[in-house]
Amino acid sequence: MTTQLVWLITGCSSGFGQEFVSQILARGDLxxxxxxxxxxxxHLEQPGVSLQQLDVTDSQESLNETISKAISIHGRVDVLVNNAGYIVVGSWEDLRYEDFLAQFETNVFGVIKVTRAVLPHLRKHQSSTLVFISSRSGWYGDPFCGAYAGSKFALEGIVESLRWEVEPFGIRTLLIDPGRFRTPFLFSGGNLTRAESRVADYRQAYQRFLDAIAREDGNQPGDVRKGVGVIVDLVRKEGLAKDKEVPFRVPLGTDCYETIEEECEKTLSTLRHWESVIKATDY
Structure with a gap:
């Protein structure tokens, strides 16, 4: 693919978003x-990069206007990357309803609103790509990550459904499941919100969890540069994706590979060992 693409990316202040800007420019895109x-x-502003204020928690009407302004910059958008997100942690009993709601407002409903704002343009364009940054947590719910894992499990389902709806219009959909990458997503970047432990029964386990992610912060195994490089290859169908059929769902990172492999094997084992019970419920 040699055509110059126009990418619209949410959440560019750090991590994957910031790296996307650098690598996309290096490929000659906008x-x-x-x-x-x-x-x-x-600090990202330079030739080939346009900046736009966008808050995914804004109303649909406001986001429609924001996206229209973004499209007017170059007259089109070829690739939308839904990258913005954050994580809230805490036990079910310690997290308030409002904490769950805020997590879904950004990680799920914000993605829905931004994508809905872009879709009418992409349907007319007839050749475009939607990229959704999900997570290993869309496959496995770690303790004290219920709100975050729930938002990513939800994202997996709605994006898989969207895929089939938009495919007839020449719109490709990529769902990316990164494992633990070395981004400022945890304590160091302010993208983690933690509930205070008010329930004594959870306090010790919750503190061990917080200590563990604090130790890992800045030491995650995933290389952001390599991960983003793979995604850009997948979108542009070059490099490692040249002359290959690009899958809909792509995990990134050894930890994510191992988690998904284990979850798939456990599911297959359940189906095999409980087949008679599962099928016995039919008429």
Whole structure:
């Protein structure tokens, strides 16, 4: 693929979003980089990069206007990367309803609203790509990560459904499941919100969990540069994706591979050992 693409990316202030900008420019493409606070991405501004304020928790009407402005910059958008997100941790009993709601507002409903705003343009364009950044947590719910894992499990389902709806219009859909990558997603980047432990029964286990992620913060096994490089290859169908059929769902990272493999094997084992019970419920 040699055509110059226009990419619209949410959540560009750090991590994957920031790396996307660098690598997309290196491929000769154009980027519309967005963030809730545009001042946090001023350092990304250069030829080929346009900046746009975008908060995925805004209303659908507001986001429609924001996306229209973004599209007007180059007259089109070829690739949408839904990258913005954060994580809230805590036990079910310690997390408030509002904490669950806020997690879904950004990680699920924000993705829905941004994508809905872009879809009418992409349907007319007839050749475009939607990229959704999910997570290993869309396959496995770690303790004290119920709100985050729930949002990613939800994302997996709605994106898989969307895939079949938009495929007839020439729109490709990529669902990316990164494992633990070395981004400022945890304590160091302010993208983690933690509930205070008010229930004594959970306190010791919760503190061990917080200590573990604090130790890993900045030491995650995944290389962001390599991960983003794979995604850009998949979108542009070059490099490792040249002359290959690109799958819909792509895990990234050894830890994610191992988790998904284990989950699939456990599911197959359940089906094999409980087949008679499972099928016995039919008329």
């Amino acid at each position: 980027v519309i980089a967005t963030s809730r606070n545009v001042n946090k991405i001023r």
